[in-house]
Amino acid sequence: xxxxxxxxxxxxxxxxxxxxxxxxxxxxxxxxxxxxxxxxxxxxxxxxxxxxxxxxxxxxxxxxxxxxxxxxxxxxxxxxxxxxxxxxxxxxxxxxxxxxxxxxxxxxxxxxxxxxxxxxxxxxxxxxxxxxxxxxxxxxxxxxxxxxxxxxxxxxxxxxxxxxxxxxxxxxxxxxxxxxxxxxxxxxxxxxxxxxxxxxxxxxxxxxxxxxxxxxxxxxxxxxxxxxxxxxxxxxxxxxxxxxxxxxxxxxxxxxxxxxxxxxxxxxxxxxxxxxxxxxxxxxxxxxxxxxxxxxxxxxxxxxx
Amino acid sequence: xxxxxxxxxxxxxxxxxxxxxxxxxxxxxxxxxxxxxxxxxxxxxxxxxxxxxxxxxxxxxxxxxxxxxxxxxxxxxxxxxxxxxxxxxxxxxxxxxxxxxxxxxxxxxxxxxxxxxxxxxxxxxxxxxxxxxxxxxxxxxxxxxxxxxxxxxxxxxxxxxxxxxxxxxxxxxxxxxxxxxxxxxxxxxxxxxxxxxxxxxxxxxxxxxxxxxxxxxxxxxxxxxxxxxxxxxxxxxxxxxxxxxxxxxxxxxxxxxxxxxxxxxxxxxxxxxxxxxxxxxxxxxxxxxxxxxxxx
Numbered sequence: 001x002x003x004x005x006x007x008x009x010x011x012x013x014x015x016x017x018x019x020x021x022x023x024x025x026x027x028x029x030x031x032x033x034x035x036x037x038x039x040x041x042x043x044x045x046x047x048x049x050x051x052x053x054x055x056x057x058x059x060x061x062x063x064x065x066x067x068x069x070x071x072x073x074x075x076x077x078x079x080x081x082x083x084x085x086x087x088x089x090x091x092x093x094x095x096x097x098x099x100x101x102x103x104x105x106x107x108x109x110x111x112x113x114x115x116x117x118x119x120x121x122x123x124x125x126x127x128x129x130x131x132x133x134x135x136x137x138x139x140x141x142x143x144x145x146x147x148x149x150x151x152x153x154x155x156x157x158x159x160x161x162x163x164x165x166x167x168x169x170x171x172x173x174x175x176x177x178x179x180x181x182x183x184x185x186x187x188x189x190x191x192x193x194x195x196x197x198x199x200x201x202x203x204x205x206x207x208x209x210x211x212x213x214x215x216x217x218x219x220x221x222x223x224x225x226x227x228x229x230x231x232x233x234x235x236x237x238x239x240x241x242x243x244x245x246x247x248x249x250x251x252x253x254x255x256x257x258x259x260x261x262x263x264x265x266x267x268x269x270x271x272x273x274x275x276x277x278x279x280x281x282x283x284x285x286x287x288x289x290x291x292x293x294x295x296x297x298x299x300x301x302x303x304x305x
Numbered sequence: 306x307x308x309x310x311x312x313x314x315x316x317x318x319x320x321x322x323x324x325x326x327x328x329x330x331x332x333x334x335x336x337x338x339x340x341x342x343x344x345x346x347x348x349x350x351x352x353x354x355x356x357x358x359x360x361x362x363x364x365x366x367x368x369x370x371x372x373x374x375x376x377x378x379x380x381x382x383x384x385x386x387x388x389x390x391x392x393x394x395x396x397x398x399x400x401x402x403x404x405x406x407x408x409x410x411x412x413x414x415x416x417x418x419x420x421x422x423x424x425x426x427x428x429x430x431x432x433x434x435x436x437x438x439x440x441x442x443x444x445x446x447x448x449x450x451x452x453x454x455x456x457x458x459x460x461x462x463x464x465x466x467x468x469x470x471x472x473x474x475x476x477x478x479x480x481x482x483x484x485x486x487x488x489x490x491x492x493x494x495x496x497x498x499x500x501x502x503x504x505x506x507x508x509x510x511x512x513x514x515x516x517x518x519x520x521x522x523x524x525x526x527x528x529x530x531x532x533x534x535x536x537x538x539x540x541x542x543x544x545x546x547x548x549x550x551x552x553x554x555x556x557x558x559x560x561x562x563x564x565x566x567x568x569x570x571x572x573x574x575x576x577x578x579x580x581x582x583x584x585x586x587x588x589x590x591x592x593x594x595x596x597x598x599x600x601x
Contacts, residue, residue: 026449027456139528145569246451
């Protein structure tokens with residue numbers, strides 16, 4: 001187990017290094033990042049000074065070393081708009097994104113588990129069809145548009161819920177539902193197919209022969225085993241959540257990281273976008289590592305495989 | 306030799322048999338919609354008397370014809386700049402389809418090529434390529450697409466590359482899986498014994514056998530590509546204004562949710578119908594060409 005963890009840890013560090021190198025090289029795609037960091041009307045002296053401050057007169061490997069050692073110390077430079085340290089901006093917004101994501105994930109799990117299990121158990125019935133429609137729509141609907149339509153319906157027409165922003169618990173309803181629904185589609189399909197596999201397996205038959213009540217067979221014996229593939233997709237759900245958060249936070253004016261990215265695009269605020277991408281890479285890779293370790297702990301075949 | 310020939314004939318001939326029987330069962334509605342959409346995009350300048358970009362402020366925010374104050378001159382109303390919404394929708398189809406097809410061409414091409422190489426080469430190269438593929442798949446790669454657009458500035462070409470960046474891994478993974486099973490078949494071994502080069506084996510023996518899978522993947526992914534393009538446009542990282550794109554039209558309507566619902570509603574509806582049509586068509590193509598790929 002220790003060896004497995006060490007190996008995965010090493011791979012994760014390697015992946016993070018590769019991604020940071022990719023980000024660094026992307027920032028040099030135009031040749032000179034000073035163009036990205038200064039406003040268009042910057043004077044020649046400004047450009048020359050910034051080039052010197054950033055050490056752009058040095059070789060690429062040296063520049064990368066400076067970039068990465070600063071990043072490790074939490075120095076991601078200053079935002080072009082507002083001139084705040086990027087790290088402070090991120091730290092200020094992170095709690096909002098985190099809270100929204102947790103609520104969205106809870107909604108997703110509460111919807112996806114019953115729907116996925118029942119769609120498998122009652123295969124071919126109207127319920128299965130409904131689950132299928134939810135899944136197909138989840139793949140065909142643009143998430144940001146769903147958010148806007150929900151605002152029109154529940155906030156503008158019916159006046160049940162606030163339009164956007166944060167404040168009360170009601171502000172969570174629409175954004176969290178919009179964000180969570182897109183995880184539901186994938187999670188439900190996966191759970192349905194893995195439940196179908198498990199329901200046909202020997203130990204489920206045995207449980208039934210022994211006379212275990214059907215509810216217990218489904219929700220205890222089968223579901224527990226059907227959850228393992230869902231767990232392995234944890235990182236993918238995280239990716240869906242992060243991608244979705246950019247769009248949903250923009251639609252609902254939610255003051256999180258996603259909205260920060262949006263403002264980064266609007267103002268072409270390169271240091272902000274770069275820092276968010278780098279930090280997200282670190283988070284995703286860490287979560288991947290954690291999921292793998294949990295998985296290896298649960299299933300010994302993995303760590304010796 | 307005989308077994309090899311047999312296996313190969315079987316896998317290559319299948320589409321021909323399929324064409325005769327299954328084409329009659331083609332899904333009329335999605336297929337019709339797709340054809341209609343392509344024609345609309347091609348004939349945009351014939352179909353509408355208005356310009357998609359010329360601003361006409363006196364006409365701003367006219368409602369659709371069935372609402373009070375609307376008229377058939379602007380069937381779906383006008384946007385905050387006074388431009389005809391239907392006209393912009395029609396021109397917007399051009400960008401969606403163009404970026405969709407080009408993005409698929411680049412992303413699908415690179416992905417398929419890497420999948421073929423990884424699957425055929427095996428060993429360390431395969432392990433490395435698949436490691437990169439898996440990392441890409443489990444990563445919100447759209448962030449990299451956004452970074453790319455912020456660095457290079459938005460243009461059609463940047464958006465196509467951004468889409469390809471998001472897309473390639475999905476192709477590499479599946480095609481590589483296909484190649485792994487085909488590689489072990491007799492005709493590949495025989496080609497190797499006969500002295501064929503690796504390039505020849507990949508192009509002549511492997512590629513035609515993954516073509517079915519590739520077609521199905523292309524048709525299943527195009528809807529998703531259109532959503533990615535719309536998302537980038539919505540965030541302001543797509544093809545820059547004044548060119549109409551469905552995503553940026555939704556963004557323009559965001560400030561008028563309370564007063565002019567139609568501005569952001571219809572572009573979203575257009576995306577929904579288009580993506581649904583492509584997805585249903587892709588589902589059918591998958592079942593017709595290769596029912597074993599159900600889980601894709």
